[in-house]
Structures are given as C-alpha cells and as structure tokens.
Amino acid sequence: MPSSKASADTALPLTLELEDFKGDFSFDALFGGLVNELLPDFKEEESDSAEGGDSVPNGNLRSVSGTGTGGVPLFPAVDELLSLFKQSCKELVDLRSQIDTRLQNVKKEVNAHDTKHQRTLGELEKGVDGLFDSFARLDSRISSVGQTAAKIGDHLQSAESQREMASQTIDLIKYLMEFNSTPGDLMELSPLFSDDSRVAEAASIAQKLRSFAEEDAGRQGVTSAVGAANASRGLEVAVANLQEYCNELENRLLARFDAASQRRELSTMSECAKILSQFNRGTSAMQHYVASRPMFIDVEVMNEDIQVVLGDQGLQSGTTNIARGLSTLYKDIAETVRKEAATITAVFPSPSDVMSILVQRVLEQRVTAILDKLLVKPSLVNMPSIEDGGLLLYLRILAVTYDKTEELAKGLQSVGCGDLDVEGLTESLFTVHKDEYAEYEQASLKQLYQIKIEELRAEALQQQPEITGTISRAKAAALTTSPQQQISVTVVTEFVRWNEEAISRCTLLSSQQPSTLAANVRSVFTCLLDQVSRYLTEGLERARESLNEAAAMRDRFVIGTSVSRRVAAAAATQAEAAAAAGENSFKAFMIAVQRCANSIAILQQYFSNTISRLLLPVEGAHAASCEEMGTAISNVEGAAHKGLLQCIDTVMAEVERLLSTEQKTTDYRSPDDGVIPDHRPTNACTRVVAYLSRVLEVAFTALEGLNKQSFLTELGNRLHKGLLNNWQKFTFNPSGGLRLKRDITEYGEFVRSFNAPSIDEKFELLGILANVFIVAPESLASLFEGTPSIRKDALRFIQLRDDYKSAKIASMLNSIMTES
Numbered sequence: 001m002p003s004s005k006a007s008a009d010t011a012l013p014l015t016l017e018l019e020d021f022k023g024d025f026s027f028d029a030l031f032g033g034l035v036n037e038l039l040p041d042f043k044e045e046e047s048d049s050a051e052g053g054d055s056v057p058n059g060n061l062r063s064v065s066g067t068g069t070g071g072v073p074l075f076p077a078v079d080e081l082l083s084l085f086k087q088s089c090k091e092l093v094d095l096r097s098q099i100d101t102r103l104q105n106v107k108k109e110v111n112a113h114d115t116k117h118q119r120t121l122g123e124l125e126k127g128v129d130g131l132f133d134s135f136a137r138l139d140s141r142i143s144s145v146g147q148t149a150a151k152i153g154d155h156l157q158s159a160e161s162q163r164e165m166a167s168q169t170i171d172l173i174k175y176l177m178e179f180n181s182t183p184g185d186l187m188e189l190s191p192l193f194s195d196d197s198r199v200a201e202a203a204s205i206a207q208k209l210r211s212f213a214e215e216d217a218g219r220q221g222v223t224s225a226v227g228a229a230n231a232s233r234g235l236e237v238a239v240a241n242l243q244e245y246c247n248e249l250e251n252r253l254l255a256r257f258d259a260a261s262q263r264r265e266l267s268t269m270s271e272c273a274k275i276l277s278q279f280n281r282g283t284s285a286m287q288h289y290v291a292s293r294p295m296f297i298d299v300e301v302m303n304e305d306i307q308v309v310l311g312d313q314g315l316q317s318g319t320t321n322i323a324r325g326l327s328t329l330y331k332d333i334a335e336t337v338r339k340e341a342a343t344i345t346a347v348f349p350s351p352s353d354v355m356s357i358l359v360q361r362v363l364e365q366r367v368t369a370i371l372d373k374l375l376v377k378p379s380l381v382n383m384p385s386i387e388d389g390g391l392l393l394y395l396r397i398l399a400v401t402y403d404k405t406e407e408l409a410k411g412l413q414s415v416g417c418g419d420l421d422v423e424g425l426t427e428s429l430f431t432v433h434k435d436e437y438a439e440y441e442q443a444s445l446k447q448l449y450q451i452k453i454e455e456l457r458a459e460a461l462q463q464q465p466e467i468t469g470t471i472s473r474a475k476a477a478a479l480t481t482s483p484q485q486q487i488s489v490t491v492v493t494e495f496v497r498w499n500e501e502a503i504s505r506c507t508l509l510s511s512q513q514p515s516t517l518a519a520n521v522r523s524v525f526t527c528l529l530d531q532v533s534r535y536l537t538e539g540l541e542r543a544r545e546s547l548n549e550a551a552a553m554r555d556r557f558v559i560g561t562s563v564s565r566r567v568a569a570a571a572a573t574q575a576e577a578a579a580a581a582g583e584n585s586f587k588a589f590m591i592a593v594q595r596c597a598n599s600i601a602i603l604q605q606y607f608s609n610t611i612s613r614l615l616l617p618v619e620g621a622h623a624a625s626c627e628e629m630g631t632a633i634s635n636v637e638g639a640a641h642k643g644l645l646q647c648i649d650t651v652m653a654e655v656e657r658l659l660s661t662e663q664k665t666t667d668y669r670s671p672d673d674g675v676i677p678d679h680r681p682t683n684a685c686t687r688v689v690a691y692l693s694r695v696l697e698v699a700f701t702a703l704e705g706l707n708k709q710s711f712l713t714e715l716g717n718r719l720h721k722g723l724l725n726n727w728q729k730f731t732f733n734p735s736g737g738l739r740l741k742r743d744i745t746e747y748g749e750f751v752r753s754f755n756a757p758s759i760d761e762k763f764e765l766l767g768i769l770a771n772v773f774i775v776a777p778e779s780l781a782s783l784f785e786g787t788p789s790i791r792k793d794a795l796r797f798i799q800l801r802d803d804y805k806s807a808k809i810a811s812m813l814n815s816i817m818t819e820s
Contacts, residue, residue, distance in 0.1 A: 253276050253285075254284075257276070261292070270346065273347050305369065305370055322397060327404060333367075333408065337359065359417045363429065367408070375398055390444065399508055409422045427512075437520070446527065486539065492535065496606050499528040503611070529603075540596065546585035550578060553574075582650045593640050669730065685743040713758065727800070728800065734774050738774060772797050
C-alpha cells in the first residue's frame with residue numbers, strides 16, 4: 001500500500017503491502033519485484049554479455065557508483081534504486097507499526113474473550129455439579145424402588161412356593177390318609193401308585209410320605225415315653241404300609257432293571273436306576289448291579305482264574321509262570337472293569353459310587369480268592385523242604401503277587417474308583433503277610449545257608465581221596481585239603497546274590513515306609529554278615545586244623561640223638577613227610593586268606609552299592625549296620641591272624657629242621673683254615689633260602705597291604721632270631737667267619753624282597769657282626785667304635801671264636817669295656 005509521505009521527486013510507485021508478506025513469503029521475490037522495473041537495460045546488457053561469452057574478471061570490478069568505458073555509468077538507475085530502498089524501508093516501518101497496533105487490539109480482544117470464557121466455565125461447572133447431585137438422588141431412588149420390587153417379588157415367589165407346598169401337602173396328607181387307613185390293605189390306593197407310567201412320581205411321593213410318617217411315629221414314641229395321657233394312635237399303620245409299598249416298588253424296579261440289563265437296554269436301565277436312587281440313595285440298586293456281575297457269581301470264572309495262574313502244576317509251576325499267569329488274569333480283570341465302567345457311566349446317575357463298589361468287590365472277592373490260593377504261609381517250625389521250594393518259593397510268590405496286584409490297582413485307579421482308597425485296600429490284602437515278612441526272609445536265608453553248607457560237606461566227602469597207612473582218614477583229609485573244602489569266593493558271591501534278591505523284595509514290600517524298609521534291610525543284611533563271617537571263619541579254622549595236624553605230625557617224629565641209624569632214617573623220612581604236609585597246609589591257608597580278602601571286598605562293595613542308599617534316609621541305621629559289618633570282618637581277621645602266626649611257626653619249624661640237619665660243624669670251622677676260602681654259601685643256607693623262596697611265593701601273591709607287611713616283618717624277625725640261635729651252636733675260625741658272612745649276604749638278599757626296612761637293617765648289622773670272626777684279636781676294639789649298637793651281640797659272638805681262649809680275648813675285652 002503506498003504511503004502518503006512519499007518524496008515529491010520520486011516517480012516510482014510504492015508496491016509494498018501487507019498481502020506481500022502473507023502465505024509463502026520469499027524475500028528474493030519481493031526484492032525482484034521492487035528492482036526489476038528499474039533495471040531493464042542492465043538485464044538486457046547482461047543477457048547480451050552472457051551470449052557473447054564476455055566476462056569481466058573479478059579484478060576489474062568497480063564500484064556500483066563508478067563509470068564504465070567512455071564515462072558511461074555501470075548502473076544508470078542507482079539513484080532511483082537508492083530512493084526506492086529508502087522509501088521501502090520507511091513503508092516497512094509503517095507496516096510494522098500497523099501490525100503492532102493490530103496485535104495490541106487482538107490481545108485486548110483475546111483477554112476479553114478469555115475472561116468471558118472462564119466465567120462461562122465456572123457457571124457450567126456449578127450446573128454440572130448440580131446435575132450430578134440430581135443423578136445421584138435419582139440413582140438412589142431407583143435402587144430403593146428396585147429393592148422394594150425385589151422384596152415384593154421374593155414375597156410373591158415365597159407365597160407361590162407356600163401355595164404349591166400347601167397344595168402338595170394337601171395331596172400328601174390325602175395320600176398319607178390312604179396309607180394309614182387299613183393295615184396291609186393297599187388295594188384302595190390312588191391310581192398314582194399303580195400306574196406304571198408314573199412310577200417315578202409314585203416313588204418320590206412314597207419316599208416323602210415314609211419320611212414324614214417315620215418322623216411322626218418317632219415324635220409319638222417320645223410323647224408316650226414322657227407319659228402323655230391322650231397320645232394318638234399315630235401313623236404306625238402308614239409307616240408299615242409305606243414300607244411294604246416301597247419294598248414292592250423297589251422289587252418291581254429291580255426286576256425291570258434286570259430285564260433291561262439282560263437286553264442291554266441302557267435307557268431303561270438308566271431310568272430305573274434314576275428312580276431307584278430315591279431309595280437309600282440308590283445303594284441297594286448299586287450293590288444289586290455289582291453283585292449280579294458274572295465274575296462274582298459264576299463258579300467257572302473262579303476256577304478259570306486259578307487255572308490261568310497256577311496251571312496244572314500248582315505252586316510248583318515256578319514264579320515266572322505264576323507271574324505270567326497273574327499278568328494275563330489281571331489284564332482280563334482290568335478290561336472287564338473298563339467295560340463295566342462304560343455301562344455304569346451310561347446308566348447310573350452317580351457312576352463314581354458304583355465304580356467304588358465294583359472295584360472294592362473285585363479286590364476283596366476275586367483278587368483275594370487268587371491270593372488265598374497263591375500265598376499259603378508255611379510254618380517256621382516245620383519248614384518246607386528245599387526240594388519243594390522251601391521258604392524261598394513262598395517269598396518269591398509273595399513278591400510277584402504283590403507287584404502284579406499293585407499294577408492292577410493302578411490300572412483300576414486309572415479307570416475311576418470314586419472315593420475308594422484303592423492303594424490302602426490293596427495294602428490291606430497283604431497285611432497278614434507283610435507283618436511277618438522279615439522273619440520269613442531271615443529264616444529263608446538261614447535255610448539256604450544250611451543247605452549250601454551241607455552240599456559243600458557232601459562234595460568234600462565224595463572227593464576225599466582214599467589214604468591208607470599210619471595216618472587216619474580225618475587227619476589225611478586235613479593234610480590234603482581239597483579245593484572243595486577250601487573257602488570259595490563263588491560261594492560268598494552266591495550268599496550275596498541271595499541277599500540281593502531278598503533286599504529287592506524288601507524294597508518292593510516296604511518302599512512306602514522308610515523306617516520299616518531300613519529295619520528290614522538291616523535285618524536281611526545282618527543275615528549276610530553272619531553267613532559270610534561264619535563261612536569264612538569256619539574255612540579259616542579248617543585251614544588252621546591242617547596246620548595243627550602238620551605241627552602234631554612234626555612233633556611226633558622228633559627223636560633224640562641216641563637212636564639207631566635205621567630208626568633215625570625212618571624218622572627223617574617221616575619228618576620230610578611232615579614238612580611237606582606243613583608246606584601244603586601253609587599254601588592252603590594262604591589261599592584261604594586271599595579268598596577271604598576277596599570275599600570281604602565283595603561284601604563291602606555290595607554294602608556300598610546297594611545297602612547304604614537304603615539305610616541313609618533313616619538316622620542311625622547306616623552307622624549301626626557299619627558297626628555290625630566291622631564286627632563281622634573283625635572276627636574273620638582274628639581267625640586269619642591266628643592262622644598267619646601258625647604259618648610263621650610252620651615255616652620257622654622247617655627252617656630250624658633244615659638248619660639242624662644241614663648245618664655242619666665244618667661249615668664255619670674248616671680244618672683247612674688259611675687256604676683259599678670257600679665263597680659259596682653253606683648247604684644249609686642254600687636249602688633254607690630255596691625253601692623260603694618256594695613256600696613264600698604263594699604268600700607274596702595271597703597277602704596284600706598291611707597284612708602282607710606285618711606278616712613278612714614278623715617272619716623276618718623270627719628268621720633273624722632263629723639264625724642267631726643256630727649260629728650260637730658253632731665255633732668260627734677266620735675262614736668260617738668269611739663263609740658266615742657269605743650266608744648272611746644270601747639271607748639279606750632274600751629278605752630284601754620283604755620290603756621291610758627294619759629287617760634289612762637287622763641283616764646289615766649281622767653282616768657287620770660277622771666281622772668279629774674275621775679280624776685279628778687286637779682289632780676287635782675298632783668294631784665297637786664303628787658300630788656301638790652291635791656291642792651286646794658282638795660280645796656274645798666273640799666267645800664263639802675258636803681262638804677265644806688261646807688268644808686271651810676275654811681279658812682283652814674286659815680292658816676294652818673298662819676303658820669305655
């Protein structure tokens with residue numbers, strides 16, 4: 001819009017208006033609109049310049065107010081532009097003033113409208129609050145009216161109910177009077193009670209009348225009891241007639257139910273069952289249906305059950321066949337119950353109650369009949385023979401029947417049994433057997449053990465060789481113990497197998513009660529401990545008897561020195577036989593000890609793998625069983641220890657015999673002293689070492705761990721002592737001392753295989769001790785200085801020197817002892 005204050009000398013019109021700044025405003029477009037009309041020539045020149053390709057370098061640009069070539073200005077309209085820009089700025093200021101004025105006016109109008117709006121909102125809020133109050137009062141009123149209407153409806157419904165009840169009561173009183181008219185006369189009753197199409201209604205009314213009559217009769221009885229003078233005759237006649245009618249109606253319905261059952265008319269059966277449910281809650285109908293099932297009334301079914309399970313051989317058919325027969329029978333029973341369940345569900349209004357009765361009858365009648373045939377409890381006084389299966393047959397059948405019956409119970413439970421405790425009922429079938437189960441299990445294990453021991457004794461007697469001569473048969477049997485008489489790991493394994501089978505039965509029969517299970521397992525395992533301990537101990541005692549017999553035989557042929565050569569030769573022959581018997585007894589006992597160790601290892605492994613996990617859940621059971629096992633093993637170890645000491649006695653007796661017969665006086669006091677010494681061991685040493693190597697070979701194999709270490713250590717000590725005692729019988733010259741030292745070296749090398757440092761040390765000291773026979777008398781003092789620990793034995797050995805007296809060694813030793 002043109003301003004009124006435009007300069008007089010400006011011929012350009014003003015084009016700035018407010019509309020130019022509305023919408024999508026562009027400064028470039030506004031500026032172009034202002035100046036384009038003033039610069040048409042310049043734009044044309046610029047166009048021509050662009051078409052000619054002329055350009056003006058940046059360095060030749062001049063001021064816009066300067067002149068070009070020939071004095072022509074570059075922008076001829078610069079003055080008009082400056083004037084235009086100034087005028088435009090002035091109009092822009094005017095436009096801003098107009099805008100500010102308009103904004104102020106708009107603000108005032110907005111404030112006025114906002115104030116009015118706030119006032120209107122306040123008035124509306126007050127109106128809304130009032131409206132809400134009105135709605136609340138209306139809602140309260142509506143609720144009150146609704147409650148009143150509901151009460152009226154309840155009263156109307158109650159009145160209608162009372163009217164119907166009164167009408168029914170009138171009818172019931174009328175029917176009751178009919179039943180109370182004449183005793184035993186049911187001919188004058190209303191047609192309702194004789195109409196077959198209205199049996200359900202008649203049954204319902206009869207039940208109501210009987211309940212009412214019985215209550216009234218009870219009240220009359222109480223009144224008479226307290227002495228009422230004018231008590232009415234009451235409704236005794238009605239009670240009797242109603243009971244008779246109900247019995248007759250129930251019998252009619254049951255007859256219809258049976259007839260429909262024969263024809264498999266499930267709808268008729270269901271109708272009758274529904275009506276019968278009004279009599280004793282249908283209990284009689286349920287029991288009648290269950291009792292009428294063929295499996296409970298057909299004798300052939302019972303006989304077939306026994307035949308399926310036992311076959312023609314009865315209990316002797318074996319547990320495998322019995323288990324197979326039970327599986328077949330129980331499968332048939334479960335299938336029969338499953339079929340009956342489908343019928344019961346379709347017929348009875350409360351099928352779970354009927355199923356409860358049916359399953360209970362199956363377990364108590366059909367299953368119990370089978371169990372009575374299978375589980376014939378034997379006497380513990382007169383136990384059945386092992387040929388007839390013994391107690392083990394009864395226990396195996398008990399386990400099989402219990403397992404299969406539990407499976408049947410689970411199958412019946414899955415079919416549906418209502419509130420019946422199938423598991424508890426099944427357990428009750430075996431209560432009489434489970435109460436004494438532990439006693440029978442222990443008695444069975446004892447019976448098996450006794451039979452096994454008798455078999456082993458019989459085998460030993462059959463295989464005992466015929467021996468004649470001066471030795472009795474019993475003694476010969478002890479001296480030539482056969483493998484069948486020795487301890488057998490196979491027999492112990494059989495004991496464990498019996499026990500493992502018994503433990504599996506304990507787990508099966510007592511798994512639901514941890515304390516009972518632990519008690520039964522412990523009692524059964526105690527039987528195993530007793531059997532193993534007794535068997536091993538008796539086996540070791542038999543082996544010890546062989547050692548005793550060998551020792552007695554050895555002592556019997558010890559003779560004096562003043563006998564004839566013939567007697568001495570015979571005695572020597574018998575001594576050799578006794579030595580051979582002792583060696584055989586030694587080997588037999590070592591084998592017995594080895595088998596004992598293997599048997600104990602099997603026992604401990606069985607306890608760790610099977611017994612422990614069953615005892616740990618009950619406090620104290622595991623510890624007590626461990627203590628019992630420790631006692632049993634200790635008994636075996638005690639017998640083994642006694643026998644091992646006897647073995648050492650046997651070995652040392654033969655060593656002493658060899659030394660006494662083979663050791664010669666000339667071995668250590670050669671008449672050719674001074675010549676080249678003999679570096680070979682003596683014949684006695686060679687024989688003793690050979691004997692020990694041969695006899696101890698089995699000991700190295702049979703013994704292990706601490707048993708081996710203690711045995712060899714004790715034998716080494718006894719050998720050391722025996723050799724010292726033997727050498728004290730001889731005198732020694734220097735060459736004999738050298739040979740003695742060679743013997744000691746031989747003995748030392750042998751005992752090194754004992755791996756007993758203490759024994760090695762003793763034989764090393766013996767080697768040093770032998771030097772007392774080799775050194776010159778004046779050098780004896782140096783021996784004591786080097787090894788003072790041998791002084792005591794050395795002083796005793798020095799007296800065995802052949803020059804002890806001639807060299808006056810005694811006085812020399814006294815001076816040495818005085819100086820020390």
